[in-house]
Amino acid sequence: MQLLQAGAHQRVQLELDAEILRQGAEETGFACVVEDGARNVVLELSCLEREGPLLLFDAADPANTGWFARCQFYIDARTGAVLQTPFVVANRLDASGRPHPRALRLQVAKELPAHFRLPGRQPLSEKVLYGVLFNFLNAMQKTGVGVCGQGVVKPLAGGVQAALRG
Secondary structure, three states, rough: EEEEEEOOOEEOOOOOOOOOHHHHHHOOOOOOEEEEEOEEEEEEEEEEOOOOOOOEEEOOOOHHHHHHHHOOOEEOOOOEEOOOOOOEEEEEEOOOOOOOOOOOEEEEEOOEEEOEEEEHHOOOOOOHHHHHHHHHHHHOOOOOEEEEEOOOOOOEHHHHHHHHHH
């Protein structure tokens, strides 16, 4: 981790290890391809052996209230931003152009404001970021992630029954 100064602005540059990201994604049940860029890392995630869809559900659907109350992560459907994290999610499309129910693209920002805090007001470090990321990946497989609003990110699980089948 490095602290960068640009005039009055301070930024933190994270030094993320692509191999740790790939191994962590695989340990949480995903096949993962990592693309390491200058300002972000992109994870192409899929779990094709999974029977049901990933547990991304519409937080506004009344059938999902039980899931919404328990979930730890929420996605702004308009932007794909995972709230209180440096992650941005995008649906991956299947051959017919619809959102693939078992695959996502996840972008992790490597450059953030020095005052950025993760959930629980945790200060930013690579170790803490890995923990939050792997919790997020587990949530998509087991406990559910709420998609708030309508926009570019589409829910993959509909209603409690569909989420339970996953």
